[in-house]
Amino acid sequence: MTDVDARPQQARSQASRQDTGEYAYQRGFGNEFASEAVAGALPAGRNSPQRAPLGLFAEQLSGTAFTQPRAVNRRTWVYRIMPSAAHPSFARIGNGSLRATPFDEIEPDPNRLRWNALPVPGKDTDFVDGLYTMAGNGDLRTRNGIAVHMYAANRSMTDRYFVDSDGELLFVPERGAITLRTELGPLAVAPGEIAVVPRGIRFAVELPDGDKGGDEGLARGYLCENFGAAFTLPERGPIGANGLANERDFLAPSAAYQDRAGTVQVVQKFGGNLWAADYDHSPLDVVGWHGNYAPYKYDTASFMVIGTISFDHPDPSIFTVLTSPSELPGLANADFVIFPPRWLVGEDTFRPPWYHRNIMSEFMGLVRGVYDAKAEGFEPGGASLHNTFASHGPDAETYQRASTAELRPQKIDGTLAFMFESRWMLVPTRQAMEAAHRQRDYDAVWAGLTRSFRG
Numbered sequence: 001m002t003d004v005d006a007r008p009q010q011a012r013s014q015a016s017r018q019d020t021g022e023y024a025y026q027r028g029f030g031n032e033f034a035s036e037a038v039a040g041a042l043p044a045g046r047n048s049p050q051r052a053p054l055g056l057f058a059e060q061l062s063g064t065a066f067t068q069p070r071a072v073n074r075r076t077w078v079y080r081i082m083p084s085a086a087h088p089s090f091a092r093i094g095n096g097s098l099r100a101t102p103f104d105e106i107e108p109d110p111n112r113l114r115w116n117a118l119p120v121p122g123k124d125t126d127f128v129d130g131l132y133t134m135a136g137n138g139d140l141r142t143r144n145g146i147a148v149h150m151y152a153a154n155r156s157m158t159d160r161y162f163v164d165s166d167g168e169l170l171f172v173p174e175r176g177a178i179t180l181r182t183e184l185g186p187l188a189v190a191p192g193e194i195a196v197v198p199r200g201i202r203f204a205v206e207l208p209d210g211d212k213g214g215d216e217g218l219a220r221g222y223l224c225e226n227f228g229a230a231f232t233l234p235e236r237g238p239i240g241a242n243g244l245a246n247e248r249d250f251l252a253p254s255a256a257y258q259d260r261a262g263t264v265q266v267v268q269k270f271g272g273n274l275w276a277a278d279y280d281h282s283p284l285d286v287v288g289w290h291g292n293y294a295p296y297k298y299d300t301a302s303f304m305v306i307g308t309i310s311f312d313h314p315d316p317s318i319f320t321v322l323t324s325p326s327e328l329p330g331l332a333n334a335d336f337v338i339f340p341p342r343w344l345v346g347e348d349t350f351r352p353p354w355y356h357r358n359i360m361s362e363f364m365g366l367v368r369g370v371y372d373a374k375a376e377g378f379e380p381g382g383a384s385l386h387n388t389f390a391s392h393g394p395d396a397e398t399y400q401r402a403s404t405a406e407l408r409p410q411k412i413d414g415t416l417a418f419m420f421e422s423r424w425m426l427v428p429t430r431q432a433m434e435a436a437h438r439q440r441d442y443d444a445v446w447a448g449l450t451r452s453f454r455g
């Protein structure tokens, strides 16, 4: 790589903004953001003047159809050094461990499934090389369903960029911070935070700790690739105007650009496959932008947790951070649900999740700590899949403890579990079913349950 422009890149935002860590961010969810890395990059009063400012090219990026209602319409205007049309043909490259719809490599399996953490890569692996698909559903060609991937990387993407034309990507880091260097600016994302990159926005994943090597240099986490309607905030109903994930806690990037010459590779996920093209410039060359189609990040510690203050364990929908709605009210294409630190105070209540069978399918992961329905075996970086109507709930040890515990106020602390929940069956990939890190004895966690019926 040559000719990297090292000029300091000022971020001057016209929206409310807060400096958080290394980068300046703009606050809000789905706002009309505006940001300039160089003063004057945004034209005044119109989107596409005869000549865009500073010799830049104006370009619109539409995340929704032009005519969708204002409440869901998402588009952003970017002012860039080269129009994104300036590139040669894409050609197919190998998909590695990435899989896509239709998820039909194996028959759907009614069994409860659980995995240990994805093994640490043994060789130099960047984010794209480290993608590993666990399960999925729906049809990316008609834009419904999700894919669940893991990533494990030990080096930054250098001279390489990625763009997903099939779905938006929800990042849930479990080990190691990552920097998402996106077309609209950088987002620093650490475990405990999550980030979303909308479909069609180019980015590179950098590992700020990658040069430490070994376990310290590892970046690992979960990805929900959402083929359906973009994630948004759930309605609050009787909760009122505040609580759960509040709009003000979401952070969008401020403009920052790369003005560089030399060959870089842009890898595109399109139609379920990876394609690549060699560009002669960085695709992250946006000097200013305005609009509401933008990546964002969110710290799960900001989530205002709702729970019982009387009795019973409420449905986990109270823990929904983001939802991808379907055409049917209340029926999500996908929900992103977290189980963060919280107080349990319910009286005469079995406090962990009850035993249940749901029509919705649940893929769970653990960022840190211990999940309150499983005493052991569900490790950080691991995963479980409880599909449509799979019977599940607390393991025998948790049941025994929770059904006999003295019910004092109890803080569940130092933990963060989460769920990707989907309206459709999640079909695992063949590699996930055959993986050495799948726990083939998972059913045994319920084997210790015994009868206590006194009828």
Ligand code: FE2
Pocket: 356, 362, 386, 392
């Ligand atoms: Fe469940």
